Amino acid sequence: MFSRIERLLIAIVFALLAAGITLMAVQADDGNLPLTEGELSCATCHAEFQTSWMTGPHAQATEDPAFVEAWNEQGNPSACLSCHVTGYDPETGEWEADGITCQACHGEIPADHPANPMPVDRSPVLCGKCHGDTRFGWQEWELSSHYKKGMECTVCHDPHSASIKQVMSPNGADPVYGDASDLCVNCHNDHSASFPHTTHSEKGVSCVDCHISDLETDERTAHTVPSHAFSASIKSCNTCHAEQMHQPGVVAYPDAPVEGTHISIEEQNIELASVMPEPDSVSPVGFAGLAALIGLAVGMVLAPWLEKFYKSTVEEKNNG
Amino acid sequence: MDKTINRRDFLKIAAAGTAAIAGAQIIQSAEASSGGEKGPHQWAMVIDQSKCIGCGHCTLACQAHNDISPEISWNEVLPAGEVDNNPVYLARPCMQCENAPCVEVCMVGASYYRPDGIVMMDYDKCIGCRYCEVACPYQARSFNWSTFDGDNPAVPEWGQPEVDRRPRGVPEKCSFCYQRIDRGMAVGLIPGVDDDASPACTVACPTNARIFGDLNDPESEVSKIVRSQPTVRLRDELGTAPRVYYVLATPDDFAETTS
Numbered sequence: 001m002f003s004r005i006e007r008l009l010i011a012i013v014f015a016l017l018a019a020g021i022t023l024m025a026v027q028a029d030d031g032n033l034p035l036t037e038g039e040l041s042c043a044t045c046h047a048e049f050q051t052s053w054m055t056g057p058h059a060q061a062t063e064d065p066a067f068v069e070a071w072n073e074q075g076n077p078s079a080c081l082s083c084h085v086t087g088y089d090p091e092t093g094e095w096e097a098d099g100i101t102c103q104a105c106h107g108e109i110p111a112d113h114p115a116n117p118m119p120v121d122r123s124p125v126l127c128g129k130c131h132g133d134t135r136f137g138w139q140e141w142e143l144s145s146h147y148k149k150g151m152e153c154t155v156c157h158d159p160h161s162a163s164i165k166q167v168m169s170p171n172g173a174d175p176v177y178g179d180a181s182d183l184c185v186n187c188h189n190d191h192s193a194s195f196p197h198t199t200h201s202e203k204g205v206s207c208v209d210c211h212i213s214d215l216e217t218d219e220r221t222a223h224t225v226p227s228h229a230f231s232a233s234i235k236s237c238n239t240c241h242a243e244q245m246h247q248p249g250v251v252a253y254p255d256a257p258v259e260g261t262h263i264s265i266e267e268q269n270i271e272l273a274s275v276m277p278e279p280d281s282v283s284p285v286g287f288a289g290l291a292a293l294i295g296l297a298v299g300m301v302l303a304p305w306l307e308k309f310y311k312s313t314v315e316e317k318n319n320g
Numbered sequence: 321m322d323k324t325i326n327r328r329d330f331l332k333i334a335a336a337g338t339a340a341i342a343g344a345q346i347i348q349s350a351e352a353s354s355g356g357e358k359g360p361h362q363w364a365m366v367i368d369q370s371k372c373i374g375c376g377h378c379t380l381a382c383q384a385h386n387d388i389s390p391e392i393s394w395n396e397v398l399p400a401g402e403v404d405n406n407p408v409y410l411a412r413p414c415m416q417c418e419n420a421p422c423v424e425v426c427m428v429g430a431s432y433y434r435p436d437g438i439v440m441m442d443y444d445k446c447i448g449c450r451y452c453e454v455a456c457p458y459q460a461r462s463f464n465w466s467t468f469d470g471d472n473p474a475v476p477e478w479g480q481p482e483v484d485r486r487p488r489g490v491p492e493k494c495s496f497c498y499q500r501i502d503r504g505m506a507v508g509l510i511p512g513v514d515d516d517a518s519p520a521c522t523v524a525c526p527t528n529a530r531i532f533g534d535l536n537d538p539e540s541e542v543s544k545i546v547r548s549q550p551t552v553r554l555r556d557e558l559g560t561a562p563r564v565y566y567v568l569a570t571p572d573d574f575a576e577t578t579s
Contacts, residue, residue: 068424
């Protein structure tokens with residue numbers, strides 16, 4: 001039998017052991033982990049953002065085969081790197097990371113990050129640092145009503161995947177068009193009521209087919225984007241209706257396949273050239289009439305000199 | 321016989337007594353229903369109907385940031401008729417009433433007022449009786465019929481979840497994104513001014529139709545609008561004193577687009 005003191009001592013030992021283990025467990029599970037560089041990546045908490053970013057052009061900016069090929073061909077100019085890597089230092093020629101990473105847009109991680117949010121500029125100015133060159137259609141974008149009404153790029157684009165937002169209907173309805181046009185009707189819902197009843201809609205033409213030119217050009221050169229002016233022009237009409245121009249009431253190909261809407265610019269130009277109307281041949285009488293008119297004019301202009309010359313010749317003869 | 325109380329007298333006395341107790345309770349509850357203890361901030365939202373185009377981006381941002389099942393919504397955007405043939409929309413978050421019927425009817429104290437005026441839910445206390453859902457004159461509450469354990473389709477494009485998912489069997493509602501307000505203020509950001517401290521719907525709105533801020537701050541955008549422009553509150557006549565103010569659309573707002 002233990003004495004009372006011995007029992008108490010044993011109890012204290014167990015108590016200390018239990019307390020020690022609990023303390024260790026609790027400390028290991030401390031919810032407020034400080035973010036130290038290297039230990040935790042952004043993906044630890046933001047896995048969804050990381051996944052969508054990985055699949056998009058921002059993540060591939062440095063490794064994209066098209067970029068690598070063009071960059072090597074041009075002798076690896078450093079100018080490209082300001083937008084194709086993260087943290088490029090022109091003095092040393094080194095950079096922090098391949099691709100356009102979190103820090104490229106969000107900046108440095110605040111020291112107390114989980115508490116302090118990652119900074120980000122939500123205005124088009126940030127996107128415009130790389131996508132603002134005239135080659136990227138910025139001038140067209142500035143002409144658009146979207147820009148004038150102060151819309152941000154992120155209204156339509158997901159900055160992490162760097163692509164158009166996968167469209168979701170706020171009330172869970174199925175997307176109508178299955179392309180970026182579903183994003184249009186979110187806001188332009190006045191059109192969404194009437195447009196489905198038009199022939200265009202029945203033939204499978206959607207908003208972006210006319211309002212974003214050069215959308216389906218596969219061999220688009222680097223650094224060009226579909227027009228962000230969002231205005232439909234006569235070119236949009238011509239894509240399908242080139243043969244009907246100036247022939248009101250005549251339907252050229254009532255059964256034409258809808259695939260015809262998605263043709264490249266090259267094809268489009270060829271098609272436009274081929275439908276240019278041949279001029280009617282002019283009859284010989286017409287040519288003769290034109291020549292006569294020209295002759296008449298020339299004659300009238302030269303008449304005074306001719307008269308002078310004739311007179312001088314005749315007078316010379318007379319004198320002689 | 322004179323001293324005994326007959327049945328009619330007893331009923332009279334009982335009725336008077338009941339009325340007195342009920343009256344006292346009403347006075348008591350009226351005192352308690354003034355929104356609880358008031359803190360230094362009183363958050364409010366202004367929704368400008370002349371700017372709202374009904375795109376529903378607020379709803380999507382709400383769904384992503386609060387991790388809401390696609391089957392329910394904390395924030396609905398409803399068609400609200402026309403002004404000069406132009407469609408007008410009613411965006412409806414929780415009104416965060418000063419005298420919230422949902423708080424009044426909650427028998428377990430799961431719905432309560434925060435000092436900053438936000439009507440909050442303690443989902444652990446909630447027993448799922450749905451009285452609050454019935455009491456809300458704005459249909460701002462929706463019930464979790466099933467556990468939401470699938471992917472949230474609004475994530476990550478419209479934002480990332482900032483709060484835990486609610487369990488099955490409790491009603492849930494808009495919280496003015498209290499988590500963004502609290503976390504933002506903890507690092508010195510100003511709700512309504514800094515995006516990271518403002519409700520997700522106000523940040524996502526492409527037309528800036530939603531304005532958020534502190535009614536106790538006379539220089540905040542909401543205070544200025546409430547002071548200077550005619551605004552309405554939904555079902556104000558019920559005495560709920562909502563903290564969501566609407567600027568109504570007028571024909572002048574559409575003069576530019578119709579001409």
